[in-house]
Amino acid sequence: MLRLEPRPQPSRWWSLASPLLALLITVVIGTLLFSALGKDPVRGLQVFFVEPLRNAYAVSELLVKATPLLIIALGLAVCFRSNVWNIGAEGQYIIGAVLASGVALQAGPGTGPWIVGAVLLAGVLGGMVWAGITALLRDRFSANEILVSLMLVYVAVQVLNYLVYGPWKDPQGYNFPQTKTFEKVAQMPRLMDGSRVNIGLLMALAGVAAVWVFLFRTRAGYAQTVGGLAPAAARYAGFSSRRALWTALLLSGGAAGLAGALEVAGPIGQLTPYVPAGYGFAAIIVAFVGRLHPVGIVFSALLMSMFYIGGELAQSRLGLPKSITGVFQGLLLFSLLACDTLVAYRVRFGKA
Template identity: 75%
Template sequence: MFKLEPRPQPSGLWTYASPILALAMTVLIGTLMFAALGKDPIKGLQMFFWLPINSGYALGELLVKATPLLIISLGLAVCFRSNVWNIGAEGQYILGAIFAAGVALLADADSSRWIVLPILLAGMLGGVLWAGLTALLRDRFNANEILVSLMLVYVAVQLLSYMVGGPWKDPMGFNFPQTKNFDAVTRIPRLFDGSRVSIGVLMALVGVGGLWIFLFRTRAGFSLQVGGLAPAAARYAGFSSRRALWSALLISGAAAGLAGALEVAGPIGQLTIYFPAGYGFAAIIVAYVGRLHPVGMVLSAILMSMFYIGGEMAQSRLGLTKSLTGVFQGLLLFSLLACDTLVNYRLKWGK
């Protein structure tokens, strides 16, 4: 039988081969799942892996969903590399959307086109404030940032429900919990006519390059990573763990808030109780499938957005529940965790 034998050092090959094997396992299990549900596995897999990329419009929608996932995961990568466990990016994403909507609702048809800039900055401020609460409680009271950031997600959801069902509720919205549609001047500029792809894609790509430079070419990025890998060595080198905590959480909050602002002022065009799509939680999977590397997260964000689109298509065309998206996300995550065992262990045949 096979047994696990520790490797003398982590395998560089399996570090990058593990996500590929995990994706193959996800496809295999997904095929069996479609067959068990009485659906054609080929058609089911087409919904997730072919239809999202088979036309120019489909590619545009893929980028629309990949943009917030990538931006949030870039911020989370800073936290995770610093050994700061921000699990509440969804709440920071929601607060960013609320702050951005507040600025957008103040605008009218006579406002300058530059109103888009304050909207984005307001979104980043909302995310920073919400992440700052987690940093404050961890710094002053040594509260667990995992629990604090996660619980703040539910507070953010309740705040969103109050705002769109109360002060900001659209009086002409047939009693739906939503704001009025934002004026056209507040909309995030689009890259192409007839497509919903906005300049958020360019911001995400700039963020990829900026994060790579920050992590691998600056002293500040180096100090954050040393603090995450070896706190004692970081203290000996004079790096501040407190500064690392605040920097990581505030950068992550700003990224999540920016994603929220781009979403409500971009493809949605209003603030509604239904706008949170779980991007903050899915971005955790994106970050780890991408190995916390900026380039790897680009690929994993595209893959995760394919799961979102595939879940929507499976609901409309195959009559399956939309929660199939979460099933595929979970399959990918657990497959990755299983395959990551091969990074530090090798399979060896033995009695």
């Protein structure tokens, strides 16, 4: 009989190496998958892991994809460390994009550069309000935040569709469900010519430093972590569980909303039904592969953005379906879960 026996002291080194081992397993299974589909495995791996780094433009596109993943995952890391399970970052990302678009659409030829700050602030507030609904229902009615936050994603999608198919639809857009293109002054300033990388990258890197300081160098961050690891000890120490809940969800929602604002006012330049790109769900994997540590999340965000770009290239160059991106994301997540399980438990054969 196969059974799992808890290890008395899980290896710290194996815990740190678990994401790398999970990536290796993902590559091996991906190789077998390409072979099963009748594709050249070497070419397939090249599309996913080499092409996104081939030249400066490819690297800039990698950074464009990594920016929203990094920002959302940083907020989720605070949530998960606090034992608050926000699974609805995608919805907060969408509402942040919607509110940011509402502000950006007010810009005209005479609008000043201040509109950029207003767009970003609207995105942050939108994400915080959407996450605040989850916090309120959990705080007042003990509703499960996993279900509430997840269900709110579908509400956010319907709000987005209503606006782009209805009142915000561009009358000059040939009946496409999208808003008009934002004025140049309302779009995010780019860091270099010939590249779509904008100030969002700098904000993401600043967020890495800010979250690291918050989690590991402040009393409030310590209270969040203790509340997640040992709720009873947190109560004994006088830390408020309600404050930890609201702090975690509002920070996470604000980060997701900021990512949504940067996306619509940056690479996209308008609000469309295709704004939901799955970043909010992919960021959950990014956070855990990065071990809920800000520095680790930087590397996992880059890896996940390689999967996004590799999936797009696999469609055009190898004729594979769009779902190949999700397949690699799922392989990475399940490989990580398997590795973490073996780090914490021994596999035993025999009677229970």
